[in-house]
Every structure is written in C-alpha cells, then in structure tokens.
Amino acid sequence: MELLGIITCGGAALACALFVILSRNTVHSALWMVGNCLALGVLFLLLDSQFIAALQVIVYAGAIMMFIIYAIMMLNQRVSDEDSFRKSLLSGRFVVSFLFMVCLLGLGIGLSPMALKGTMGPHARVQYGEINLLANYIFVQGLAAFELVSVLLTAAVVGAVFLARRD
C-alpha cells in the first residue's frame, strides 16, 4: 500500500518537477511547482509526519508559491525569452547533471537500514511526527533556532522591502 502511494506521489512529484523545468511559460512553471509541493506533501503524510505535510501544503504550496506567482504576474513575464534551452538539453550541462544524479543515487541508496537506530524505540513510531512531540522539541531544545528564525524573517522583510521599493 505504501509502495503504491510512493510510486504514485513520487512519480507525480518527479513529473511536476520535470514540467517546471520544461515549461516555456513561467506561470506554468510556477503552477507545476505547486503540484510538486502538493505531491511532496502527500509523501510526508505517507512518512507519518502529518504536521509537516500540513505545513507543506499550507505554507509552501499555499503561501510561498502564491507569492511567487504574484511576483511573476507583477513582472509581466508570461513567456520566458529563452531560445537556447532546448539546445542545452543535450549539452555538457545535461551530462553533468545526469552524472551527478547517478552519483547521488549511488550514495543515497547504498544504505543498510541496520545502521540506523531510532532514538525513541519502535512503539513510538506513529508519534514521532505528531505535533505535540514536535512542539516539545521546538520550544525546549530548539528554542534558540526558533527565535533566530524570527530574526531571519525580519531581515528578509527589511531587505526585500528596501530592494523592491521605488525611490
């Protein structure tokens, strides 16, 4: 059952990603990206982390992607002005990427699952992704990072406003 889900959603995610790259229309790319995010969200659900899945859909697919699409609209950049893209499919860059993918796959799959030891014991399995456990982590151990994220967002807003402001 899980495998089926993985294949479906994983396939969808890959296909969306591919279309992000291949679409000539920027808006289409962004919309495919939303699809990719949604597929990933389902994968997260399959991985038993409901909260992250929700975040993925609401924050990523919902907020960030909408923001990007809005920016695209603002720039009035429906069709990207590319001529050389098709050529580059067969260029050295493609080879580099392909080799890179092979390498990553080699590294990523060559894992023996024994080496991984859970820190929580097997029966907590369904819980690791639950929101209260996560909250506990965020506000107890992760407090410093969590607070720093606020600084990060402030900096981003300040910078973005300054750069995009007309003056």
Added chain:
Amino acid sequence: MVTFKVILPANDYMAVLPQIVLVSTALLVLMMGVFKKLVNASAPGFTALAGSLLALGCVLFVGHHGAPSSTFGGMVLVDGFSFFLSLVICIIIALTILVSLNYGNFFNCMRTGEYYSLLLMAGVGMIFMATAGNLILLFVALETMSISIYALTGFHKKQLKSSEAALKYFLLGAFGSAFLLYGFAFIYGATGSLDIIKIAGFIKTHPQMLNMKFLVAAFVLTIAGIGFKISMVPFHMWTPDTYEGAPTSVTGFMATGVKAAAFAALIRVILVPLAPMQHSWVTIMWIAAFLTMTVGNIIALVQDNIKRMLAYSSIAHAGYILLGFLAGTGLAQAGMLYYLMVYAFMNIGAFGVVALLCKKGEEYTSISDFAGLGFKYPLLGLVMSVFLFSLAGIPPTGGFMGKFYLFTQALRSGYVWLVVAAGVNSVISIYYYLRVVVVMYFSPQASENSIVLGSVSPGIVIALATAATAVLVMGIFPSYFFSLAGNSIFSLM
C-alpha cells in the same frame, strides 16, 4: 495517548547576550527610519555603532571562564572558541560600521536604518554560526547572515553592477545552501542526530560508520556548501563578481565576517566531529587547498580593479587558511583563528581605504586611480601600504606571523610540498600587492582623474588607525593573540 510535559530548561541568556544586544539595536535602528523627521540623518549609524560596541563589551564582559558547556538544549555552545570568534566578529561589525559611516556620506542609501539593521542582523547570524552546537541553528544562522548580505550586496540600487552582484550571489547562495542542507540531511541520516556533540560521539563509538556512503555523501555535500561560503575552488566563482559589485563597505564585511563565520562552521562541523575521517579526505583537500591559493593568486595577478583584485586575493587567503585545516592539529587550528583575526583587520582596512576614495556617485576602484596617492595623502598611503604588506605576508605585520604559524604547522604535519606551493604563491602575491604600492608611490599622478578625498569623518580615521595598529601589533607581539587563539581552540567542545 502519551502526555508530554513541556519543561523549559533554564537557559543561559548570558551566553547569547551579545546577540540579544545586536538584535535589539537592529530593531531600534530600524525604528529610527520610521521617525525620520525626529532624528538626525546620521543617528542610525551612530546607534548601530554604539550597539556593536556594546555587544563587543558584552563579549568581553561575559568572557569565557571554566570548562566549555552548552545551553539552549545543546544548541548554543559556550566555550573559548565561541568567545574568540564572537570577539572577532564583533570587531568586524564595529569596524564595518565605522567605515560605513563615511561611505554613507557619499551614497545616501548607505545611511538608512535598513542598512545598519541588516548589517547587525548579519552579524547576529555570524555569531550564531560560530557558537552553534546544532546543525539546525547553524543553518538558520547561516541563512540569516546570507539573506542579510544578499540584500546588502544590492544596496546600491542605482548601480546595475550592484544589483547584478546581488542576483548572482543570491542564486548561487541559494543553490549552495541546498547542497549544504542535503549534506546535513545525510549527516542526520548517518548519525541519527543534528547535535554536533552527539554526532561526534556517535562517530567515535561507531568507527565502522566511517566507510559508510552516507557519511561520504554528508562530507562531500557539506564541504561543498561551506566551501561555497569560504570561496574554496571550485566553489569560489561567485566571489569576484559579488565583491566587485557590492558596495565597498559591504565587501569588506563580506570578505572578513562571512569568511570568519564560515571557517568557524568548517571547524565545528567538519573538523571536530568528522576528525576520524581525516585520512580519507587528505588528498582531495590537499588538491582543493592548492587550487584555491593558486587560482586566487594567479587571477589576481592580471586584475586592474582593486576590489576584484582583493576578491581574488581573498580566495587565495582561504587557501592558506585551508592549510591549517589540513594540518588538523590544535595549534594549526589556532593558527587558522589567528589568521582570521589578522585577516579581518587587514582586509577591512584595505577595503576601508578603497571605500574612502570616492565621491558622490562614483568610486575609484581601478588600480591606476591610485597613482600618486602616497604623496598626496601620505598617511593614507602609509596605512594602505601596511595593509598590503600584511596581505602579502611581509614582516613585521600580522599577515606574516599568521602565514608563519599556518605554514609551520602544515610542515609539522608533513605537507611539505603544499607548503612549498604556498610559499611560491606568497611570492606571486607579493607582486600584485606591491604593484598597488608602486603605483601609489612611483607613478606620476594623472591630472584628469586625480583622486580627491571626500569628506573624511573621524569614524574612518579611527577604523583605519585601529586596523593598522592591530595589524602591526599582531605582527610584532603575536604571542598574546596566538595564545588567545590557542586557548580558544583547546577549550573547543
């Protein structure tokens, strides 16, 4: 249903006092922008300066005594290493603000509250990078720093070069972060934790892990991500473009602060936990260090723009510092820290001088613009020569002692040929550093593009004097600073 009790541990807020001060100042400075009519135009700058000095005071006040410890659930490490780097970074921030105060007189956008608050927030990120005990915090800190600096790079909104630099830096930076994160993911997968101390402990207790592909992937991707920030060849390509395009005061900040923080992360993330893996990375890092210094130096030889030249030279310096990384001993790491400190002073100084030579709207960054400077402004020429000599590693400056420590330790660890290569590189570098000195003192001044010093504020005078003095003092009496760096390394968690 399992119930969770959230017990907030007693966090040691003193450990992050400098960061708190910096963030508060950043917000205060930002607020000043809102009340533009009520406050003086230069108030944000001076407030930021006061904040950075206060943070510096906090670092010194809190200091580091006793055994290394951690707080915030292991996220923040309190040890000598944190202390030393916080000190260096606070100095960098303060000096950068001093330089910017003057630079802001030429370019109005540089005196806004946004500029200083971004500078301070980038500083917060840097300090957290140096003190992070957890990869999550390290990553967030790195991004805090990077995002602030992406914005700062594009701060010359009127100049296309600046925007272009921001674009390049941003795209490549985000790209590099993705690699870094992927590396972190593999570290997490291999060791089951993101806590640096736990990672180190896990690797120590499971030596069979060392040959696991996960750890290899983790190392490769992490080194690529951090190598991007320290501009290690071949991840260095963004450096010259960004340094050239960014506002000069920001370039000085980037060249020193980012590098210091990134090297701190390199030591924290790679050198300490993955030390047992060292034998397997020696060759490849050897090549990387060699390429880094050679490529940096060789391309710097043929530059005409001083900012670009210094950018390439900063790549070369990263190569020298990598020698210490390779040598791997405690003293070598102390040498790295010492070098970072000297490097901070001499580079901010050099960029400070470059930042001084501009008038409204345009800068003098071509090396030929420096013709006759040494006679027209003798003190300025002298100070610039001190920085350049130090960068070239000529005694009695700090740059010489820094190289001396690094090279000696590398020799002790048996990297004879690499040290020879580094020596040859130093000789090459002397050529292009001294070329500037030669132009300053021996070229007749072309009358049409004669450099005029704009208004020189006391701030930049203090900054340059401090930096020059520090470079000389560190060169003549290196022991104190070296033992400071050494102590910080030996109380590394």
Added chain:
Amino acid sequence: MKFDLVRLIPIFPLVGVLINGLLGRRIVEKNKSLVHWIACGAVGLSFLVTLGLFVKLLGLPADKRLYDFTWFTWISSGVFHVNIGYQIDPLSMFMCMFVTGVGFLIHVYSIGYMSHDESYFRFFTYLNLFMFSMINLILADNFLLMFLGWEGVGLCSYLLISFWFSDLANAVAGKKAFVTNRVGDFFFAVGMLVLLTHLGAHGVWSLKFNDVFSHAYLLPPHLVTIICLLFFLGCTAKSAQIPLYIWLPDAMAGPTPVSALIHAATMVTAGVYFVARCNVLYSMSPFAMHVVAVVGALTAFFAATIAVTQNDIKKVLAYSTVSQLGYMFLGLGVGAFAAGLFHVLTHSFFKALLFLCSGCVIHAMGGEQDMRNMGGLRKKMPITFASMLIGTLAIAGLPGFSGFFSKDEILWQAYSSPQGSHILWLIGLLAAVMTAFYMFRLIFMTFFNECRASEEVQHHIHEAPKTMTVPLMVLSVLSIFGGLLGVPASLGGMNRVEHFLHPVFGLGAGKILQAAGGPSVIHKAVAQTAAEPHSFALEYELMLLTTLLVFAAIFAAYVLYVKKRDVPGRIAEGNPSFYQLLLNKWYIDEIYETVFINPLRAFSIFLWKGIDVVVIDGLVNSTAAFFVKCGNVCKSTQSGYVQRYAVSFMVGVFGLIAYFMYVR
C-alpha cells in the same frame, strides 16, 4: 622602588621617539623648545630610574644582585620562547648608568649644537631611538632582544651619520658604516644560531643568558671557541676593531654630538659589553681569549700610529677611540673583565668630553675641522680649553686623572695575568705613549700659538652657549674624579668597580660553571681573578715607567708643535714613505678596496651582467610572463554567467564524489 620599574627605562625614550617622530613637525611649528624638552626629559627620566634601581641594587648583598624581569612573551614557537625581559645585575646596571647619564648630558649639549638645524625634531627622534635601542641592548636578558638592540643602534648610527644626507660624503660614510656593521651582525646572528641549535640538541631551547651560560658546559670546547670567535667578529664591527674598524673614522661625518654619544661613549662599547656579558663562554675558550687580547692590543697600537699624523680634529679623536677600544679588548682578552669595563666607564667620560669640546671648537670655527687652520683658541674659548685639557690629561693617563687608573689596571693585568704576556704589555705601553703624544699634539695645534684661521672666521670665534658648556663642566668633573671608583689596591684604593662587578665576572661565572659542569671547564684566568695578594713593587715600577714615558711624550709634543714647529714637516719630508703610510692610514682602506671590494665588485658586475640580467632576469621575467599568461587563461573561466558558475560548483561536487567513490 621596585625592580619592575626597569621597563620604564626603555619606555621613556620610546615615548619620546613616538611623540617627536610623529608630531615633531607640528611641535616645531608651534614651539621648538618643546622638542628638546621632550627628548632630554625622556632620557633624564630614564637616568633617574636607572639611578634609583642602581641604589636599590647596591643595597642588596652582593650575591643577591640579580633580578630578572620578564615583561611579556615576545616570540613563541613550540618549545622555543623568547621574552621581552630585562636583567638587572651589576654589569647591566653599570652600563646603563653611564649610558643614560652620558646620554642625557649629550642630549642637553645637542640643544645648543643643533639649534640652527632645519630637522631639529628628526635629530632628537633619532637620538631617542638610539637610546631606546641601546638600553634594550644593555638590559636584555636574552641574546635575541640584545640582537634587536644591536641592530637598532646600528640603524640609528646609520641614520645619524648620514643625518645631513644631502651631502654625498655623509651619505657614503653612513653607507660604509652600515655595510661594515652588517658584516659583523651577520657573524653575530650566525653565532647565535649555532649556539641555539647546539644547545637545543641538548634540550635547552633558550637564548636567555642565564640558561645559556648555566648550560654552556654541554657544549664541546671547539664549538665554544667557534661561537666566541663568531661573536667577537660581530664585536669587531660594532666596536671598530681590526679588521672591521674602517667605518668609525668616516663616521665622523655625522654631527659632533652623535660622534660623542654613539661613536665614542656608548654604542662602540657595545662590543666590549657583549664580550663581557659572555665572559662565561670566553672563559671556557682560552684561544678565543687570546684572539681578543691580540686583536685588542694590535688595534690599540695601530690606530694610535694613524692618529699621530691626522690633521682633522675629529679624525684624531676617532682613531684615538679605536685605539682606546683596543685597550678595552686587551683588558677583556687577558681575563681582566672588570678592568676592561672600568676603562669603558672612564673612556666614556673623557672621550665624550673631548668630542663635545671639539664640537665647540668646530662650532666656533664655523665648521672648520682641519687643525692646521686653527690655533690660539686658548684665550678665546677658555672653558672649552680647560675642559679639553682635562679630557686630554685623562686620556693621556696622567696620575690622578680617571684614565690613569683604568689604563694602568689594564696594562698591569696584561703584564701579570696568566693570560697576558710581556709583548701585549709592551704594545699597550707604546700605544699609551703615542696616545699622550697625539692628544697633546691636538691641544697644541688647536689652542696654542697664533690663530691661523682667516680674519672673518676669527671674528666669529666665541665661547659656546650655556647648554653646551654645562655638560662640558659636568663631564670634566667626571673625567677627573671618575677614576676614583676604581683605584687599585696597590694605591690604597678599594677598586670598587671590580668588587661591584665581581658577581658577574669572577664569582658568578665561576659559580655557574662550578654548579653546572665542575671545575674542569673553568679556565684558570677566571679562577684566579679573585685577586690574590701580591707584592706591589713590580706594579709600582711599571706604573712609574708608564708615567715617565707619558711625560716624555707630552714634552716631545710640546717641543715639536709649539717650540720647533718646522721639525714635524722635516721629519715628514725625511721619511716621506713612512709618513705617507701613516697619513693614509696604512692604506688599509685601499687594501680592502683591492683585496675585497674590487674583486667583489667585479664579481658582482659579473653576477649582474652575466648571471642576473641574462639568466635570472630571463628566468624571472619568463616566469612572471608565464604566470600572467596563466592568469589570463584562468581569468576566462570567470565568464560572468551565473550558470557557468553553478556548473563549476556541480563539477566540484562531482569531483569530490568521484574521488570518494572511485579513487580512494
């Protein structure tokens, strides 16, 4: 007063250097006198601190008179550490006392002498820098810091000799001094390195005097000899001994206070101090001691013969300095370290006095230095004349004056010490007689008879201002009574100098060696220094002989240069070759020119034209061109296209992965 205050001694002149050096130009514009107040004040304060420490040191029992003050670590490299540290012991304080004291007087004198100079502040900056270096040289507790001071004084000497650098001759003289000194410094440095590496082989990685001397027994004897000779070669340059004395007479090109301070009273005695400081090493090597003694004696004689024929007032004094320095080395070489140091002290008084007087004369004569154009100044410059006469009497060694006691002590030791010999004594005696002769020749030619200067010059002749004459008076008093510090036992004195320095030379050295390596390595000269009672009869006879001969020489000078003034000319004509030989300083400069300099020059021209231009330059230029070419090629990778950068990034990652997967 705490011993830790020793750091103030160098700090004061350093502060003076910084203030005058950095702000001097502005200070001169505002208020010129502030410059000399700062400079003299700095040295004066140093002197006061030295005095305080000296008194405190005297208050301690003799065997406790050693204090080592470590200020901070200077260089730290693994096990090898060098501190900025100062050592207070009788020897260093003894030197420091008169260096700061005489230095202070000469600073004061310079106020008047240099008052019309344009680069007033520059002069005082250099002088203070010199004091700083010299104090470091003396107080250092390790070889390296001493070497720093050693180099520093060399640099200041160079700067000051060519102070009026717009004149080519001065610049050349400065260069000659500098190059000659560099030759010596090289040997010093080599000696230091040999010492360090060989001691390091025994685990003693230290250049600290105390460590080195207490472990010196570890070194094999031949090595000690080599080190001592290397060090001594260094000293021959700094202290103007054969074969490297040639720079000192030329150094007189500098302003006269400089000649007085650096090239007579203080810097040139650094070599003597150095040998004395290393007395433990020298005591272990009889051969090195012999070399020191022989070189010293020969220099004393040789320089005296040259001085007899010189006509330039400062050159005469310069050669007499060389000659007197030879005396000091003679004393050291025969194991009479204390006597050598005593002569350093008295010499600094009377030679500084003589130079300052000659400065007054030159000042009054409007820059004239040739004695043949002087004469009759006795009445016009009474204070100068009196002072100079006192100085001359002191240097000639008339009984009662300071020079008498120190010189006699050296001669006696040369005669009686087991290290000495009758020949050394005889050479020393001849030199002493000649000294009396040429010094009185100088007095008679300058101050007696009629004035031979032009009318216009004569009109200007006047006594020097107060700032110049007061130091003369102080130095005169010291020249007369300074000798009382070391009246030998035979004349009913206490020989206080020897007793004071005893912890460093006799007792201390013996103790260190005895504690460390047993008596086998102690040379008899050291063991014997604790003066045994001996019959004074022989000593009295020799003393009387010397005194009589000196009087005879003075009389001869009187006859030749006051009464029958045509005789010298006739003698010169009668023996033209010999006279020319002396007048041209034994043609030493010319010999060096042909033997060393010309071949070297030819060789360097060959290196320049043949090797350098063709081979090296060709190599260097092609290397440079190669790197520039590489740069241009590499530069093109930096194409400006972001995506190429990203590709490079990925290629890097790919390379790393490939390495780990397939290579390793």
Added chain:
Amino acid sequence: MNDYQSVYLALSAILFALGAFGVICRKDAIVVFLCVEIMLGAVNLAFVTFSRANQSAEGLFMVMCIMAVAGAEAAIGLSIFVLLYRKTGSINIDKFNLLKW
C-alpha cells in the same frame, strides 16, 4: 520490515538532481529560483525520511526551518528580480554579464 527508505531517498536524489539541472539550464531567473525550491523540497523529503528512521522530531524541525528559509529567500530573491526587471526590462540571467574576469 521494509519501510522503503531507499525508495524515498532515491526519489529525493532524483528530485535534487532535477532541480540542479534546472538551475544550470534555465535562463529565466524566476524559474531558476523555482528549481532551487525543488532542490529544497528534495532535501525536505530526505530529512523527513531520516527523521522517521531515527524516530526523532529533530529532522522535522529542520524541515520547518527550511520552509521558513525558503520563504525568506523567496522574498529577497523576488525583490532582487523586481529591482533588475525595473532597470533592464528583463530577468534573463544571461543578460547580466557586467561583472566578469
């Protein structure tokens, strides 16, 4: 027990490589940025996978932070694009080639 970890990781690796491919091939700055986001998504997938394998919430918190960072980067990045677009009327990254050599 087979929890398909390798499959997830392989998926993540392919997504990451696809994203990287997009970054080095597409000329439109916004699409390049979207490709970076794909890479970040791949990283997130890896983190969640490992988080489950390790049974710890640490990785999930990292994922949250990455999302926050992605948002922040989007903000900064888009403002830079807007800035450039206003100046030159294009965001084709090959047109920005002032800084080189």
